[in-house]
Amino acid sequence: MSTPVPDATRQRFHGATLAAMLVVGGASLAIAALTLSTLVGIFLPGSSVAHAVSMTGAGESAREMTGGVAPLGPLPAVPVPADNPASPAKTELGRLLFFDPRLSGDASTSCASCHIAQHGWSHFDPLAPGYPGHRLWRNNPTVLNAAHFDRLMWDGTIDRLEVQARSAMQAPVEGNGKADIVEMRLRLVPEYVDRFRDVFGTEWPQLEDVWRAIAAFERTIVSDPQRVPFDRFAAGDLRALTPAARRGYALFTGKAGCIACHYGPLASDQQYHALGVPRQPLFDSSPLVQIAVRWQNAQRDAPRALYRDADEDLGRWYQTRDPADIGRFRTPSLRELRYTAPYMHNGVFATLAEVVEFFDRGGGDGPNKSPLLRPLGLNVGEKSDLVAFLESLSMDEPLVMATPSLPPMLPLVILPDPVRGMHARPDRPAHLVLDQSSGTEATDIDTDPDATAGDSTRTAADSDSAPTRIRYNRYTRQVQRQ
Ligand code: HEC
Ligand code: HEC
Numbered sequence: 001m002s003t004p005v006p007d008a009t010r011q012r013f014h015g016a017t018l019a020a021m022l023v024v025g026g027a028s029l030a031i032a033a034l035t036l037s038t039l040v041g042i043f044l045p046g047s048s049v050a051h052a053v054s055m056t057g058a059g060e061s062a063r064e065m066t067g068g069v070a071p072l073g074p075l076p077a078v079p080v081p082a083d084n085p086a087s088p089a090k091t092e093l094g095r096l097l098f099f100d101p102r103l104s105g106d107a108s109t110s111c112a113s114c115h116i117a118q119h120g121w122s123h124f125d126p127l128a129p130g131y132p133g134h135r136l137w138r139n140n141p142t143v144l145n146a147a148h149f150d151r152l153m154w155d156g157t158i159d160r161l162e163v164q165a166r167s168a169m170q171a172p173v174e175g176n177g178k179a180d181i182v183e184m185r186l187r188l189v190p191e192y193v194d195r196f197r198d199v200f201g202t203e204w205p206q207l208e209d210v211w212r213a214i215a216a217f218e219r220t221i222v223s224d225p226q227r228v229p230f231d232r233f234a235a236g237d238l239r240a241l242t243p244a245a246r247r248g249y250a251l252f253t254g255k256a257g258c259i260a261c262h263y264g265p266l267a268s269d270q271q272y273h274a275l276g277v278p279r280q281p282l283f284d285s286s287p288l289v290q291i292a293v294r295w296q297n298a299q300r301d302a303p304r305a306l307y308r309d310a311d312e313d314l315g316r317w318y319q320t321r322d323p324a325d326i327g328r329f330r331t332p333s334l335r336e337l338r339y340t341a342p343y344m345h346n347g348v349f350a351t352l353a354e355v356v357e358f359f360d361r362g363g364g365d366g367p368n369k370s371p372l373l374r375p376l377g378l379n380v381g382e383k384s385d386l387v388a389f390l391e392s393l394s395m396d397e398p399l400v401m402a403t404p405s406l407p408p409m410l411p412l413v414i415l416p417d418p419v420r421g422m423h424a425r426p427d428r429p430a431h432l433v434l435d436q437s438s439g440t441e442a443t444d445i446d447t448d449p450d451a452t453a454g455d456s457t458r459t460a461a462d463s464d465s466a467p468t469r470i471r472y473n474r475y476t477r478q479v480q481r482q
Helices: 015-024 026-043 049-055 059-067 088-098 161-170 179-187 188-199 205-218 228-235 243-253 287-299 352-360 379-392 430-440
Strands: 444-447 468-473 478-481
Touching: 026 059, 049 088, 059 088, 088 205, 161 205, 179 188, 188 205, 228 243, 243 379
Parallel strands: none
Antiparallel strands: 444 468, 468 478
């Protein structure tokens, strides 16, 4: 299941090397910052057409602008793993499943319950809601553009969307879906049986294919560069950014130093840093959150002694077990922030202005804090320019999607098998038995009303009693006895 995605299909930015370049020597950073501010000084304040063109021109000059790291810019095509090729039918099936709460234990919770399209495919609560009776311990990251990340989750513990979908729906605090039960449910939805057969060629829906279909759908949930002001600007439409956003861009790549970690098309180095983000007050006030934090730590084998009885989120440490990774979290993408508030792994900041204040202070306190953070000395105007720039990385309107109407389950009825003239096995849904054989719009079946289900020796033909006529329409899925 966790076959690694072939490198060739992923468009990496060699984040590790580039980040190392910046992280290793304060000196090289200082030089980069110097180069940046010089360039920014030259190109931006005048913001004449000629200057802006040279700023967004060939990749090389953009790379110079960002001190050697991959520049911000439109996202490339979504990487698709070789073992789960995309097709329109698979994406459509994945869309239905993404919205289908029957994947969860009590059929209450779908992916869309937490990843709400109107809220940037994330959730407006600081900490995500959980399965009924639970609360989660982290802020909901967006599904938008998640397909572009090499590793998923705030701590990078999952490496592909297929695995993520399974864990979301089966984790007790999230979907709490029992594999066998959920699979059986899907098998009693005739439309799903047809769709899974079309897409995956299996007789019955298989749970592993559920995660493949959902992942294929998620790979279509990406920012549209035509609708992102910054992407239009980068493509040459100089009026796409307001003067404030342009000034903010100059600060981002220059004085504020954000580009050291937020670079490339995602505006993320895909690395892990500790910023000393303040503690989420719900960790101290909400019993449900405290249960979630302790449960997550127990699941991940965190030693109780570590960090006040493991009531902290240790971040990247869960993956590496390296004390130097305690408190580090994956640099998030800065795309679509207009719709994905609140912010940070624990949702502690409600607005982008609060985030900028935090960075202006030089971050917070905590173990392993990144040496890249330092007080910035931004004035009020510069702070709002930076926010204007961050907002320009979001689409003009959120990518909304209506909740689809979901195909119904149909009860298991026992009908004869028209092919062999025998009775259908009681453990097989009749609509499926008939479906395989008919191929026509409707099937007429003669049957013996006295026959016992499962009796394969008696057929309609050798029965003495008057046959009942059953008409089955495979499109309306109506069964009528006459
Ligand atoms: C109960 C709320 C909830 C449900 C239901 C839920 N998610 Fe999530 N999702 C989260 C939270 C919280 C995280 C971050 C968890 C972490 O970092 O440990 C997350 C993370 C993700 C990520 C990783 C994003 C990134 O940038 O790394 C993806 C993708 C995702 N979810 C997709 C799904 C899919 C698909 C489903 C349904 C199969 C689903 N989620 C169901 C709350 C939920
Ligand atoms: C040392 C690397 C680093 C630098 C420099 C940096 N960031 Fe970040 N940024 C991160 C990481 C890591 C997180 C997530 C931290 C967490 O949740 O604990 C983050 C979170 C954010 C978020 C929240 C996004 C979300 O979806 O929750 C925003 C907005 C942001 N940064 C903007 C900026 C701006 C603006 C600057 C410059 C003033 C900047 N960052 C500088 C690494 C960095």
